[in-house]
Amino acid sequence: MRNRKIIMSEQDIPRKWYNIQPDLPRPLDPPLHPATNQPLGPDDLAPLFPMALIGQEVSQERWIDIPDEVLDIYSMWRPTPLYRAFGLEKELQTPAKIYYKYEGVSPAGSHKPNTAVAQAYYNKQENVKRISTETGAGQWGSALSFACQHFGIECMVYMVRISFEQKPYRKSMINAWGASVVPSPSNLTAAGRAILEKDPNSTGSLGIAISEAVEDAASREDTKYSLGSVLNHVVLHQTIIGLECQKQFEQTSDYPDVVIGCHGGGSNFAGLTFPFVKEKLDGKRNIKFVAAEPASCPSLTGGKYEYDFGDVAGLAPSVKMYTLGHDFVPEPIHAGGLRYHGASPLVSLLVHEGVIGAAAYDQLSIFKSAVMFARTEGIIPAPESSHAIHGAIVEALECKKTGEAKTILFGLSGHGHLDLAAYDAYLSGAIK
Amino acid sequence: MRNRKIIMSEQDIPRKWYNIQPDLPRPLDPPLHPATNQPLGPDDLAPLFPMALIGQEVSQERWIDIPDEVLDIYSMWRPTPLYRAFGLEKELQTPAKIYYKYEGVSPAGSHKPNTAVAQAYYNKQENVKRISTETGAGQWGSALSFACQHFGIECMVYMVRISFEQKPYRKSMINAWGASVVPSPSNLTAAGRAILEKDPNSTGSLGIAISEAVEDAASREDTKYSLGSVLNHVVLHQTIIGLECQKQFEQTSDYPDVVIGCHGGGSNFAGLTFPFVKEKLDGKRNIKFVAAEPASCPSLTGGKYEYDFGDVAGLAPSVKMYTLGHDFVPEPIHAGGLRYHGASPLVSLLVHEGVIGAAAYDQLSIFKSAVMFARTEGIIPAPESSHAIHGAIVEALECKKTGEAKTILFGLSGHGHLDLAAYDAYLSGAIK
Numbered sequence: 001m002r003n004r005k006i007i008m009s010e011q012d013i014p015r016k017w018y019n020i021q022p023d024l025p026r027p028l029d030p031p032l033h034p035a036t037n038q039p040l041g042p043d044d045l046a047p048l049f050p051m052a053l054i055g056q057e058v059s060q061e062r063w064i065d066i067p068d069e070v071l072d073i074y075s076m077w078r079p080t081p082l083y084r085a086f087g088l089e090k091e092l093q094t095p096a097k098i099y100y101k102y103e104g105v106s107p108a109g110s111h112k113p114n115t116a117v118a119q120a121y122y123n124k125q126e127n128v129k130r131i132s133t134e135t136g137a138g139q140w141g142s143a144l145s146f147a148c149q150h151f152g153i154e155c156m157v158y159m160v161r162i163s164f165e166q167k168p169y170r171k172s173m174i175n176a177w178g179a180s181v182v183p184s185p186s187n188l189t190a191a192g193r194a195i196l197e198k199d200p201n202s203t204g205s206l207g208i209a210i211s212e213a214v215e216d217a218a219s220r221e222d223t224k225y226s227l228g229s230v231l232n233h234v235v236l237h238q239t240i241i242g243l244e245c246q247k248q249f250e251q252t253s254d255y256p257d258v259v260i261g262c263h264g265g266g267s268n269f270a271g272l273t274f275p276f277v278k279e280k281l282d283g284k285r286n287i288k289f290v291a292a293e294p295a296s297c298p299s300l301t302g303g304k305y306e307y308d309f310g311d312v313a314g315l316a317p318s319v320k321m322y323t324l325g326h327d328f329v330p331e332p333i334h335a336g337g338l339r340y341h342g343a344s345p346l347v348s349l350l351v352h353e354g355v356i357g358a359a360a361y362d363q364l365s366i367f368k369s370a371v372m373f374a375r376t377e378g379i380i381p382a383p384e385s386s387h388a389i390h391g392a393i394v395e396a397l398e399c400k401k402t403g404e405a406k407t408i409l410f411g412l413s414g415h416g417h418l419d420l421a422a423y424d425a426y427l428s429g430a431i432k
Numbered sequence: 433m434r435n436r437k438i439i440m441s442e443q444d445i446p447r448k449w450y451n452i453q454p455d456l457p458r459p460l461d462p463p464l465h466p467a468t469n470q471p472l473g474p475d476d477l478a479p480l481f482p483m484a485l486i487g488q489e490v491s492q493e494r495w496i497d498i499p500d501e502v503l504d505i506y507s508m509w510r511p512t513p514l515y516r517a518f519g520l521e522k523e524l525q526t527p528a529k530i531y532y533k534y535e536g537v538s539p540a541g542s543h544k545p546n547t548a549v550a551q552a553y554y555n556k557q558e559n560v561k562r563i564s565t566e567t568g569a570g571q572w573g574s575a576l577s578f579a580c581q582h583f584g585i586e587c588m589v590y591m592v593r594i595s596f597e598q599k600p601y602r603k604s605m606i607n608a609w610g611a612s613v614v615p616s617p618s619n620l621t622a623a624g625r626a627i628l629e630k631d632p633n634s635t636g637s638l639g640i641a642i643s644e645a646v647e648d649a650a651s652r653e654d655t656k657y658s659l660g661s662v663l664n665h666v667v668l669h670q671t672i673i674g675l676e677c678q679k680q681f682e683q684t685s686d687y688p689d690v691v692i693g694c695h696g697g698g699s700n701f702a703g704l705t706f707p708f709v710k711e712k713l714d715g716k717r718n719i720k721f722v723a724a725e726p727a728s729c730p731s732l733t734g735g736k737y738e739y740d741f742g743d744v745a746g747l748a749p750s751v752k753m754y755t756l757g758h759d760f761v762p763e764p765i766h767a768g769g770l771r772y773h774g775a776s777p778l779v780s781l782l783v784h785e786g787v788i789g790a791a792a793y794d795q796l797s798i799f800k801s802a803v804m805f806a807r808t809e810g811i812i813p814a815p816e817s818s819h820a821i822h823g824a825i826v827e828a829l830e831c832k833k834t835g836e837a838k839t840i841l842f843g844l845s846g847h848g849h850l851d852l853a854a855y856d857a858y859l860s861g862a863i864k
Contacts, residue, residue: 001443001445001500001503001504001507001509002443002504002510003509004442004504004507005440005508007439009439010433010435010436010437011433013433065585071433072433072434072436075433075434075436075437076436076437076809076810077810092660105537107810107811107812111850146810150808168852168853168856169849169852171854172814172852172853172855172856173852173855175856175859176803176806176807176812176852176855176859177806177807178807185786227508228524279495283775292810323567337733340673371608374608375581375608375609375610376506377508378539378578380539380605380608391488415849417541417601417847417849417850418849418852420604420605420608420850421600421601421604421605423605423607423608424600424607427604427607427608
């Protein structure tokens, strides 16, 4: 039988995360306080995050131990499988070898629990009783609910109202894991009330939900705040994805020439690619990296590399990143997880330095590739992840032209079981 | 790190299915023709099934080779993981060791593809161009769509109208895999038109949908019919589940004292248990078996062991089985996959002979156990599978009373990602 699925025992889960900061071509520009425009110190962040995570945010240690308790929970779904896409290769008639790392086997169905579990753990270590967060379509909110449930931490999720109403199933998942979820804007915070006063029918936005979750945490002694992407410590926790991949490739006679991930805030993309980026920075291998983003929200390919706020209201710190402007409102595409105006500062720096490339794809092409993938590989992918699928198909078709038998690796960050309405829209011709 | 997940390489997928027929305490009573009441011969079935499957239906061979092409598709998700339920054990404070075999990692999210792929393969071998089938909530229809897609066979699914309208996402999955799906009763068949004439607003039933799918196949040269449970060849294909479990237990120092599966038509239950039942029939081990069924559709615990029709209309063959009567209409519980009036003749015989036991559980208890499982093990289970979870919890609590450290194995036949509305109903108190 041909080797379709490269698996490993849980004994082989990497024991350390990889921190790329000491290997960067130049140091990160510091985050600035939104009010004073001065570099942020640990004290500025202490009301929002436990000290361990603030330490990881600025750490220059290359390898950071994964706590045993986190490894134990990881072992519920990790190591995740690395697949050889025989079906897709055959369909494309490409000489390329295509591999994908599948994070949809996690309880929440995406890569998000990799950092949710770590964040909940460090909060628990510092006796935090309650965590607040925001969520758009619900991927992050459900992942954090799952993680908090495990450590007995109360979890409060502010969910963008339009998703709360139109996509009830992520909300159900959050409830099943015992967390609280309210539509945002809510009347629980001053930020929410101010919006509702102006517009009682506001459908909400990620920016508003961030403001509410931050206010919730800042105003309560027992509560910290948690973010599911963008920040350095979030990226750090996600490197487990790429580190596992490297071990899995040792079981094959192949190694990636091209690595592709979808890109929203950057944590999925960075988690898959940074361990491979290290090899490029070390001068060991010449690998091509593609951050696949939506054409309707093209931070990396259409944004500017400059200081900007992390949230819409300008209350969050200002960071140096590729940004479309903090007041940019992307179209309501089905890949809700990629609708962020900015990008991880780490990914941004590497794009700016030319280490990493990026490409933007339109929604119709994405769904065409998603359906081709579902029909040839069996897995129905999340619309977000389908950007990476499409990027891989573009590369594989290029190989077909040139005759090169490149090895292409992409990240399949999640399944699309809760996105089936989007497939209906595509199959009925409603996506143009 | 403790061993939570027992995995195997695809090289370890069993190469043969186990046919229990030669090991039964006494032979099966023959199926009877619905019109003549005479034993059915292969010729009676030939319009509906390919000869290879008719042969498997009556085979007395103990081990039947799994074709290479089927093994290759199995390797997309098989071997499935066997989990040790450390989280659930801790929650219950039981001395019992609880294991579960998880079939939700398949593309369709349940055990159904194990037979769908095999059936599509044998149809393809005999040049069948099109397959018709029925589906209730959509688990089976989506699995067969996935399988047909792989072999380039057209697939036509008659889906019970109320599910078609109320549960659109399984329909979306069927479409994503390129099959056709219509609400039943439809105006495509005489059976459907007859129902619609009497009741234009009929919400349909599994019995009506079976009649339509059978008529579709019987009336077209290019089309065969496919059934997702009950029949001997379906049960045969599902034994891959239990056979893998046995190999996986070799990696541990444990072996099941109790094996529990949920029971609707019987294929999931039989697939998990029959390889273990063989050990009991061979006198090698004394294992307890529990078929967990819904209290509202208690074929095994509340039905009679007698000849009855497989469908509501009395057009399908009559078989000796536990049945509530072919005109029995179960309540519309959330575990739609367990709403069948009858049971597999193989399972029925073994229950009647006292080899296998059964228990019926009410819906409220099922959901309580499902949520406990989701919160301790991370996976949100299908309502059907939650019957097995509940059965395992009952056994584990009994061990807590007696102090016995039994090893309990149950089958987690699918995930509940498309059943989240049922969780909402439970969590909001709407399930009494």
